[in-house]
Amino acid sequence: MTYPTEDDFRRLLDALTLCVLLHDASTKAIVWANRAACIALGFSVEELLPLKARDMTRPVPKYAREIAVAAMDRSITEGPQGYEWCYRSRTGQDMLSEAIATYVPLKERAVVMVQFRDISAEEAMRQALRRHETRLREFMQDLSEGVAVLTRDGTVDFISDSGRRVLGLAAEQAPGSVFDYCSERNRERLAEQLDDAPLQGPSEPQRYRMTRRDGSACWLRITCRRLVIEDDLDGLLIHFRDISDEVSIEEARRTEARMLEYAGRYNAMGEMATAIAHELSQPLAAVRNFIEGAIRRLEQAGPVEDAIWGLRSADRQAEHAALIIKSVREYIVKREPTETRSDLREILGEVAYFIELRASDAGVRVHIVQPKAALPVMCERVLIGQVVLNLAFNAIDALADVDADRRDLTLACEEKDGRALVSVMDNGPGVPADAHGRLFDGFSSSKAGGNGIGLSLCKNIVTRHHGAIWAQPAPGGGLECCFALPLIPAS
Incomplete structure (x- = not known):
């Protein structure tokens, strides 16, 4: 086998940008260095030749001469060996390097070629990444x-x-x-x-x-x-x-809101108690009169047909009273909240009965304006009905000081800007201009002696239904309270 000469090998290595040191295969002494290595270490070739490991590396156990010598020896028997080494330049600057020892038999002698490259920047980056990873893990622990x-x-x-x-x-x-x-x-x-x-x-x-x-x-x-x-x-x-705690708090608030709404319905029925009692007194008195008339006819051996007519009339009046009681019970009964697709016109029609009872007792004329087209919304019918009731009762109370022949209440619903709009308008004294914006915030009321809880409840319900509620001056004086709910597409 013909081996290259040492001069040829040196000329080849001198053209490389990679740092190369040639060591004698037997003694491991430096015998030559290429131009790149001389520049990196700051020594000439002549200055490098007498240097030992202790003269050009960091004095720590992991860079002891025996470790480098062992790597070079293994390269002779096992092939190229990679290892980490720290070279120290003439100025005392350490250069962490990745070194590869390769056995090369030349014509004049055998050498071990050690190629090395500066990995100080890479190692600093690795250490920085390890520090960041450690910190990140510590941060994520908490x-x-x-x-x-x-x-x-x-x-x-x-x-x-x-x-x-x-x-x-x-x-x-x-x-x-x-x-x-x-x-x-x-x-x-x-x-x-x-x-x-x-x-x-x-x-x-x-x-x-x-x-x-x-x-x-x-x-x-x-x-x-x-x-x-x-x-x-x-x-x-x-x-x-x-978010288990958040969900628990939300559920507690929903329960509290349902209880408040339930109490609100009872409160509304309490305010209507007089009107309902008056409404029931008429069919109950008629029932008694018809039954007494039937009994007298039977006692006097009068025509049976007259007695039967009286009993049937009593039955019709009793049925009318039962319907009144049923309406009241269905409204105030405690229910679990259930959103359903509803026509807002129907909800207004359901609560109009109670509003007219209260208005009749207060001498207020009620005007209801309904559109021909349906106003489909997704809502809890009882709660939206409660909003209309609260607004209407508030308006009726506001008309107490208005002349009897001028007490008017208008309930209207319509489609506007893609929403179902309900307005409750009275021609009472109204409220100060600066009070419109805070009327539904609680502890604010449009009537004397009121605490505004009913209006705050209205805002709570409408907001939960993704709607909006507001107050504004009525066109002819008085107050107009409005709320709007999102319309859903007709099926």
């Missing part, structure tokens, strides 16, 4: 929000320590699939959210009732987005937070 990376089929590929706590996972317990934690109904909804995950920014948050690995239930708010990082990752990034 997060109440979980972070997870999912594959496209929902398998959890990565989950933060905080996420493990949220899902009740032990330290080494495999998280499995995200769908393992939710019911079948929620699973379908979660799958839709993940399928629609955007590439830019998080999705709209959605909440789900989940079951932790320990069997306990919780509510999670979840957002997600697509992750596409070249060919390395194609999945989903999700953030999830335990």
Whole structure:
């Protein structure tokens, strides 16, 4: 075998930008260095030749001469050997390097060629990344929000320590699939959210009732987005937070609101008690008269047909009284909240009976204006009826000081700007101009002695139905209270 000469080999290495030192294969002493190595270390070739490892490396055990010599020896028998080495320049600057020792037999002698490149910047970056990773892990330890990376089929590929706590996972317990934690109904909804995950920014948050690995239930708010990082990752990034306390508070508030609404209906019926009693007194008195007449005819052996006519008339009056009582009971009975598709005109028609009872007793004329076309809304009928009642009763009370022949109340509904609009208008004294904006905020009332709780309740109900409520001066004087609900498309 013909080996290259040392001069030829040196000329070849001198043209490289990679740093190269040639060591004698037997003694491991430096016998030559290329131009790149001389520049990097700050020594000429002649200055490098007498130097030993202690003269050009950091004095720590991991850079002891024996370690480098062992790598060079292995390169002779096992092939090229890579190792980390710290070279020290003439100015005393350390240069962390990736070194590769390769055995090269030349014509004049055998050498070990050590190629090295400066990896100080790379190592500093690696250390910085390790520090950032450590800090990030420390920060995420205390997060109440979980972070997870999912594959496209929902398998959890990565989950933060905080996420493990949220899902009740032990330290080494495999998280499995995200769908393992939710019911079948929620699973379908979660799958839709993940399928629609955007590439830019998080999705709209959605909440789900989940079951932790320990069997306990919780509510999670979840957002997600697509992750596409070249060919390395194609999945989903999700953030999830335990909102069980928030849901409990919301449910407590809903319960409180339902109780307030229930009390409001009773309060409204209490205000109407006199009018209802008057309304019932007429059919009950008629029932008594018809029965007494029938009894007298039977006692006097009069015509049976007369007695039968009297009893049937009594029956009709009793049925009328029963209908009044049924209407009252159906209105005030406690019900679970149920939103249904309803025609707002029908709701206004249902409560008009009670409004007219109260208005009749107060000497107020009621005018009802209804459109021909339906006004379909999604609502709890009883609660929206309560809003109309509260506004109407408030208006009737405001007319108490108006001359009897001028007491007018107008109830109207119509479609306006894509919404179903209800207005309750009176021609009473009205309220000061600066009070319109705060009339429904609570503890503000348009009538003397009022506390505004009924109006605040109206705002609470309308807002829950995604509507708006406001007050404004009536065109002819007085006050006009309006509320609008979103219309739903006709089926």
